[in-house]
Amino acid sequence: MDKSDTKQRLLDVAEKLFASNGYHCTSLRKVTAKAGVNLAAVSYHFGSKEALVEAIFERRLRPLNEERMGRLETVRAAAGAAGRKPTAEEALRAFIEPTLRFRDSAPGARYFLHLIGRALTEPDDAVRSIFFRMIGPVFALMFEVLCEARPNLSRNQVFWRLNFAIGAISRCTFLPEKLPVVPAGIEIELSADRQIDMLVDFLVAGMEAP
Amino acid sequence: MDKSDTKQRLLDVAEKLFASNGYHCTSLRKVTAKAGVNLAAVSYHFGSKEALVEAIFERRLRPLNEERMGRLETVRAAAGAAGRKPTAEEALRAFIEPTLRFRDSAPGARYFLHLIGRALTEPDDAVRSIFFRMIGPVFALMFEVLCEARPNLSRNQVFWRLNFAIGAISRCTFLPEKLPVVPAGIEIELSADRQIDMLVDFLVAGMEAP
DNA sequence: GTCTATAGATTGATAGAC
C-alpha cells in the first residue's frame, strides 16, 4: 500500500501543479514537497521529469481516448448499418461528451484537462510530442468520420474546421480562473452538460456551414 | 543608429525565439547570442526578461489593437447610422481580418502571432497578465458588439461563443509546424485571405446558430 | 553603450547509506 501510494501521490500532485503553473515553472522540488515525499522518489519511480509528465498523460488519456475512439467507431458503424453517412453532430458529440463529462469524473480530472488544453500549445518539443503521439489516432479517426459526414467539403476544409473545433473545445477544458478578463455577470462555471450543449450548438453550425 | 539597432535586434530575435521555443525555454543567453549582442544588453535596454517580453507585446499589439478597435467602432457606427444592429459577420471580420492580414505584414509578425496564440494559455501568471491587460479592451468591445449582433442570446452565451471563436482563431495564428499530426495531402500553409474565408464561414455559422 | 566577470539562486539528476 505504501509502495503505490507514493507513486500515486506524485502523479496527483504533479498533475495539479503542472496544470496550474506549467511544466517548466514547476520544479520537482515543489512537486515532492507538496506530495510529502522525498525528492529522489521521482527518479526512483519514474526516472525523470519528462517520464513523470508522460505517465500523467498516459494514466488519464488512455481510457479517455479509448472511449472517444469507441464512440466514433460506433457512430460510423451505426450510420453504415442504416445505409447513411454519419452526421457532424454525431461525430462532434462522440468527441466532446466523453471529454467534458470526464471533467467531473475524478478529483484531478479538471486539472488534467487544463493540462492537455495547454499541451496543444506546449513550447517544449519533447512534451508536446508525447501528447501528439497519444492524441494522434483519435484526431485521425475524428478527421475521417468528419470527412464522411461532410463529403462535399474538401479534406483541406474539414481539416481546418476540425482544428477550429479543437481550439474552441480547448477553451472549455481550461480552469476558469485562467480565462481572459470576464465581463460582469458572466457565469464562468458551467455544468458539463450545459457546456456540451453550448459547444455542440456552435460547432455543429460551423461544421455544417456550406 | 547603433543605439537603437541593438534594442531592435533584441526585440526581433527574442520574439522569434520566445515564439518558437517558449518564454521559459528561451534563456537570455540564447537571445543575446543569436542577436550578436552582449548578455548585459537586455538589462541595459529593458531591465529584465519580463520587461523584454512586455516590450515585444507592446510593439506589435498596440497598432494591431488600435486597428481592431477602430474597425469595431466603425461597424457599430455604420450600423447605428443605418438604424440597424451590427451583424456577427461584420464583428468577426473586424477582428479577424486585421489579425490575419497582419501575419504577412512584417517579417517577424508570424512569430508574434504564434506568441500571442500561446499567451492565451501561458502558465506564467506575470506573462499572461501582461497579455490579458493589453487584449482586455479589444475583448470587451468585441463582446459588446457581438451582444448587439445577437440580442436574442444571453450575455452568457455570447461570452462563451466569443471564447470558442478566440480558440478557433488561435489555431490559425500558430506556426504550421507546431500543429498536431497532419493527414496526408493537407495544405497547411494558406494565404491570409483563404484562411480568413475559412474562419469566417465557420465562425459566422457558429455565432448565428440559434 | 558595451563589455567581462561573477554573484546568488535554482534546477534535474544521482550516489550511497539505511
Next chain:
DNA sequence: GTCTATCAATCTATAGAC
C-alpha cells in the same frame, strides 16, 4: 523504498572597468 547530501549545469541580474 526512502533518505541525505551533493554534483554539475543553468539561470537572471548586476557591479564595475572601459
